[in-house]
Amino acid sequence: MAEESRYAKGLMKLAEVDGKAGEEVVAPLGDLGRYIVEFAFGDIYSRDTLSLREREIATIAMLTVLGGREPQLRVHMGAGLNVGLTPEEIEEIIIQTVPYAGFPTAINAMHVLKSHQFPEG
Amino acid sequence: MAEESRYAKGLMKLAEVDGKAGEEVVAPLGDLGRYIVEFAFGDIYSRDTLSLREREIATIAMLTVLGGREPQLRVHMGAGLNVGLTPEEIEEIIIQTVPYAGFPTAINAMHVLKSHQFPEG
Amino acid sequence: MAEESRYAKGLMKLAEVDGKAGEEVVAPLGDLGRYIVEFAFGDIYSRDTLSLREREIATIAMLTVLGGREPQLRVHMGAGLNVGLTPEEIEEIIIQTVPYAGFPTAINAMHVLKSHQFPEG
Amino acid sequence: MAEESRYAKGLMKLAEVDGKAGEEVVAPLGDLGRYIVEFAFGDIYSRDTLSLREREIATIAMLTVLGGREPQLRVHMGAGLNVGLTPEEIEEIIIQTVPYAGFPTAINAMHVLKSHQFPEG
Amino acid sequence: MAEESRYAKGLMKLAEVDGKAGEEVVAPLGDLGRYIVEFAFGDIYSRDTLSLREREIATIAMLTVLGGREPQLRVHMGAGLNVGLTPEEIEEIIIQTVPYAGFPTAINAMHVLKSHQFPEG
Amino acid sequence: MAEESRYAKGLMKLAEVDGKAGEEVVAPLGDLGRYIVEFAFGDIYSRDTLSLREREIATIAMLTVLGGREPQLRVHMGAGLNVGLTPEEIEEIIIQTVPYAGFPTAINAMHVLKSHQFPEG
Numbered sequence: 103m104a105e106e107s108r109y110a111k112g113l114m115k116l117a118e119v120d121g122k123a124g125e126e127v128v129a130p131l132g133d134l135g136r137y138i139v140e141f142a143f144g145d146i147y148s149r150d151t152l153s154l155r156e157r158e159i160a161t162i163a164m165l166t167v168l169g170g171r172e173p174q175l176r177v178h179m180g181a182g183l184n185v186g187l188t189p190e191e192i193e194e195i196i197i198q199t200v201p202y203a204g205f206p207t208a209i210n211a212m213h214v215l216k217s218h219q220f221p222e223g
Numbered sequence: 224m225a226e227e228s229r230y231a232k233g234l235m236k237l238a239e240v241d242g243k244a245g246e247e248v249v250a251p252l253g254d255l256g257r258y259i260v261e262f263a264f265g266d267i268y269s270r271d272t273l274s275l276r277e278r279e280i281a282t283i284a285m286l287t288v289l290g291g292r293e294p295q296l297r298v299h300m301g302a303g304l305n306v307g308l309t310p311e312e313i314e315e316i317i318i319q320t321v322p323y324a325g326f327p328t329a330i331n332a333m334h335v336l337k338s339h340q341f342p343e344g
Numbered sequence: 345m346a347e348e349s350r351y352a353k354g355l356m357k358l359a360e361v362d363g364k365a366g367e368e369v370v371a372p373l374g375d376l377g378r379y380i381v382e383f384a385f386g387d388i389y390s391r392d393t394l395s396l397r398e399r400e401i402a403t404i405a406m407l408t409v410l411g412g413r414e415p416q417l418r419v420h421m422g423a424g425l426n427v428g429l430t431p432e433e434i435e436e437i438i439i440q441t442v443p444y445a446g447f448p449t450a451i452n453a454m455h456v457l458k459s460h461q462f463p464e465g
Numbered sequence: 466m467a468e469e470s471r472y473a474k475g476l477m478k479l480a481e482v483d484g485k486a487g488e489e490v491v492a493p494l495g496d497l498g499r500y501i502v503e504f505a506f507g508d509i510y511s512r513d514t515l516s517l518r519e520r521e522i523a524t525i526a527m528l529t530v531l532g533g534r535e536p537q538l539r540v541h542m543g544a545g546l547n548v549g550l551t552p553e554e555i556e557e558i559i560i561q562t563v564p565y566a567g568f569p570t571a572i573n574a575m576h577v578l579k580s581h582q583f584p585e586g
Numbered sequence: 587m588a589e590e591s592r593y594a595k596g597l598m599k600l601a602e603v604d605g606k607a608g609e610e611v612v613a614p615l616g617d618l619g620r621y622i623v624e625f626a627f628g629d630i631y632s633r634d635t636l637s638l639r640e641r642e643i644a645t646i647a648m649l650t651v652l653g654g655r656e657p658q659l660r661v662h663m664g665a666g667l668n669v670g671l672t673p674e675e676i677e678e679i680i681i682q683t684v685p686y687a688g689f690p691t692a693i694n695a696m697h698v699l700k701s702h703q704f705p706e707g
Numbered sequence: 708m709a710e711e712s713r714y715a716k717g718l719m720k721l722a723e724v725d726g727k728a729g730e731e732v733v734a735p736l737g738d739l740g741r742y743i744v745e746f747a748f749g750d751i752y753s754r755d756t757l758s759l760r761e762r763e764i765a766t767i768a769m770l771t772v773l774g775g776r777e778p779q780l781r782v783h784m785g786a787g788l789n790v791g792l793t794p795e796e797i798e799e800i801i802i803q804t805v806p807y808a809g810f811p812t813a814i815n816a817m818h819v820l821k822s823h824q825f826p827e828g
Contacts, residue, residue: 170412170654412654
């Protein structure tokens, strides 16, 4: 597959997963943004075997426990809603992180979730 | 709910999720093992909203990216199989961690997966 | 011990350790806040063997070196004062973290300490 | 204070805290070992305000939650015993880490503790 | 070498590396700031074998991947420019971190770089 | 650029950087290994602006401070030698990590370095 088509494929997948928020993340990032489109979305998110919903469950959990990734967590909570997670399920993912990484990162993630503007409630 | 029933409930959930491997983890750990049973399994894993399969997707991803948790990763790969994940899906979870935490922790997790003795294949 | 009494016990311990700041942390957090009360305070902080002062020495050190936990660090610096630590001792805990996690997380913790409003000086 | 005296002071403090295990750690490390003696022990551990017992409470908690520092954790569990902690208190420090960093790092630390050869029980 | 000369030597090295930004970091930090001058700059940055440019390549990479060290990253991007790195080279260091720690910490570092006021463009 | 040529380009770069050790790392890793070749080496290491020597300075520093990446650290110490670093310079990179991440990860990295079999001394 040519690079152009990896980029195009990644851009479509990014829009499917993150909506406009994804474009806003990558636009000002130059080559780094291009690799996010080509590699993260054109290569990885475009794979089969796990659904987008399952990929976002993993991603929200990872971003929560690693800590200090609140801007990315905000984007991926929106992405989670786009691919079929409910706010209650996102809250549940955060609760699932507690036995593995403790309360502080879960509290920080919960504040990101509570401050999120959900489309209609 | 009384503590005794939280412990009993947790022990049943632990067996459902981890099989014998779970018992072997908690047995030598004293009070720490008791909290794993009561809190991690009696409280958290016993909740609704996410399936056990989805909880293990999150858990395998978290343990991979945090690094240095190989013994727990080994137990939860077995747990993942118990609750319906295939080896291919576990490999896919590891691949999904790469954009969020890079290759080294994914390589370490893949070696844990490759060295795992799967029941019949 | 029934869950109700774990919650009640945890709430009393939380007030003893964190004062009002603790209540403000857990109130908006739903089930996550309930687990903080029941498990972190009802189970763990209510144990013997270490004093509350010693538990906060460990906690301030942990929150400093893990990084990205500044909101929790602020709460536990207040908690440290509540259970008998002086501002000088909290500064000393931060200095003790340097050989184990380097200067950046210690600097961040020191700024949290310096910006803390101490009751009367 | 001249460097020679910082080194000499650090070496005495290292022996007081870690016993022979400390010397064995620094001996093969060249300049890195010298900085451990001069800075970690000559400067930091030689300060007042916190007791050596309190410094080891902080250190064991930090090394536990950071993960992947098992060799240092082993040395500092021995150090903790040297400066007055009991095995039960070290176990309690590990339990205190759970609300802040979850079960996996606590389990790993507990295995280090359980495999430790204590002088006479 | 006497402590006074370590401090003086460190202060000169700090000015060489960080310019005024370095002084502003250490001034309000008390003994912690003194150790930054004496140990980080008087001892470590004053060593031979690697150039200051190479030390800042390592430092910017480390601060990026550890996450949550944005204030220090900002100071060391300025330091990198002081010792001969170009903004393009700093961007390249950030891109080099992606295979080792993933996109989120690289994105956060890139935002610090993009918001940096460079002396003349 | 077509995928085939990214893979071919990455494989050449991998051989240039890591020698045989690189091939041994990626061979058993399936798609994960393919992404290491295509993305890490075909895309990132093949870029200009920083030399391979400078990229390995950054990489050895990152792998040291993140902790728990000892297998990758071993490979990249060999890679560092391949692209022109001396054992003394690698030791110096490890020493440079101390102010940013403390002694334990530096000690672990130093043990990896000391156990490394260097070609002829």
